[in-house]
Amino acid sequence: xxKDRRDFLKLAGCAAVAGVGSSxxxxxxxxxxxxxxxxxxxxxxxxxxxxxxxxxxxxxxxLDDQDLARRCIRVCHQIHNVPEFGNPKDEIKWxxxxxxxxxxxxxxxxxxxxxxxxxxxxxxxxxxxxxxxVRACPTKATFKKADGIVGMDxxxxxxxxxxxxxxxxxxxxxxxxxxxxxxxxxRSFIRELNPDYPARTMGVVEKCNFCSKRLAQGKLPACVExxxxxxxxxxxxxxxxxxxxxxxLREKFTIQRRPSLGTYPSVFYII
Amino acid sequence: MYxxxxxxxxxxxxxxxxxxxxxxxxxxxxxxxxxVLPTEHTECVRDAQYMRESHMVLLxxxxxxxxxxxxxxxxxxxxxxxxxxxxQQGCMSCHYDKKNxxxxxxxxxxxxxxxxxxxxxxxxxxx
Numbered sequence: 001x002x003k004d005r006r007d008f009l010k011l012a013g014c015a016a017v018a019g020v021g022s023s024x025x026x027x028x029x030x031x032x033x034x035x036x037x038x039x040x041x042x043x044x045x046x047x048x049x050x051x052x053x054x055x056x057x058x059x060x061x062x063l064d065d066q067d068l069a070r071r072c073i074r075v076c077h078q079i080h081n082v083p084e085f086g087n088p089k090d091e092i093k094w095x096x097x098x099x100x101x102x103x104x105x106x107x108x109x110x111x112x113x114x115x116x117x118x119x120x121x122x123x124x125x126x127x128x129x130x131x132x133x134v135r136a137c138p139t140k141a142t143f144k145k146a147d148g149i150v151g152m153d154x155x156x157x158x159x160x161x162x163x164x165x166x167x168x169x170x171x172x173x174x175x176x177x178x179x180x181x182x183x184x185x186x187r188s189f190i191r192e193l194n195p196d197y198p199a200r201t202m203g204v205v206e207k208c209n210f211c212s213k214r215l216a217q218g219k220l221p222a223c224v225e226x227x228x229x230x231x232x233x234x235x236x237x238x239x240x241x242x243x244x245x246x247x248x249l250r251e252k253f254t255i256q257r258r259p260s261l262g263t264y265p266s267v268f269y270i271i
Numbered sequence: 272m273y274x275x276x277x278x279x280x281x282x283x284x285x286x287x288x289x290x291x292x293x294x295x296x297x298x299x300x301x302x303x304x305x306x307v308l309p310t311e312h313t314e315c316v317r318d319a320q321y322m323r324e325s326h327m328v329l330l331x332x333x334x335x336x337x338x339x340x341x342x343x344x345x346x347x348x349x350x351x352x353x354x355x356x357x358x359q360q361g362c363m364s365c366h367y368d369k370k371n372x373x374x375x376x377x378x379x380x381x382x383x384x385x386x387x388x389x390x391x392x393x394x395x396x397x398x
């Protein structure tokens with residue numbers, strides 16, 4: 001049978017129309033199922049299922065009580081056996097303060113209010129919905145749990161520090177020195193060992209774990225408990241409309257750190 | 272053979288020295304350590320044979336279940352005893368004598384676990 005160019009084009013055209021018409025990919029694009037650039041939309045397109053823990057921090061309350069942040073940090077670091085090496089290079093941070101313009105970098109702000117500049121802001125691991133550290137970790141020592149907590153298994157950490165490079169918030173610290181060791185004056189880096197919680201070794205990365213051990217005992221995170229009197233921090237299930245965080249998020253205007261990155265942090269700030 | 276007067280005795284001495292541990296201990300069975308068991312408790316979370324062979328498997332299971340799947344932090348044995356699924360707070364609350372319990376067996380079997388690099392062994396006050 002002779003096939004000329006005209007017949008071939010007709011056949012190809014029919015096949016293309018049939019193919020496109022039945023294509024599920026094309027239909028899912030029309031229905032908006034496919035997502036641009038692999039970004040997962042937390043809370044908008046994605047079904048809200050299960051518990052997603054989150055935190056709200058009221059910056060103004062910390063400005064009113066200048067000592068509150070220090071107390072929160074102290075209680076956090078004390079119960080988690082976080083060492084103090086006494087120099088910023090080796091510093092281990094679970095909960096810490098930084099200047100406003102460092103926490104809320106200007107990649108999404110053309111200008112920031114003058115009175116906010118230099119204001120200390122309490123920061124911690126954001127427990128992102130789309131955590132870059134989990135993707136970067138080659139041993140799955142960092143993982144995301146069903147309740148939204150980004151956890152660390154120090155047993156599996158090989159100290160490659162990929163997670164530190166991946167974290168856009170600098171929320172992870174590397175133990176360059178033995179946390180159970182002593183400084184040149186013979187003082188231990190962990191001032192007072194809490195016997196209820198383990199320490200870490202040299203060569204592992206560590207970070208805030210939203211006090212998952214305290215949550216299992218039915219308590220609030222230590223910093224939230226410390227700040228409860230001042231109503232400066234709120235904690236709870238973001239997916240539960242009756243939880244305290246949901247109430248605060250409904251009533252107050254909040255911002256998040258670096259929303260342009262699409263990590264969907266679980267920590268919100270009232271400015 | 273050139274120099275056989277020195278080489279052959281030297282070889283005999285060398286082989287004798289190298290095999291010294293074998294023939295020195297021949298016929299004597301090595302005594303396994305006698306562990307100091309807690310006096311106030313009579314049962315462990317599993318039977319003694321399982322604990323002897325596979326306590327490390329149990330610890331790994333606890334760790335993965337609690338850390339990754341938010342599993343329960345306490346358990347109950349068949350006879351109804353409550354226990355904490357934790358090395359530091361569970362195991363060591365009964366087996367607080369680490370030297371006479373963990374170390375004896377680990378020295379005997381030449382196994383060096385690194386649990387105690389992070390986990391805190393019970394202090395003297397706890398005993």
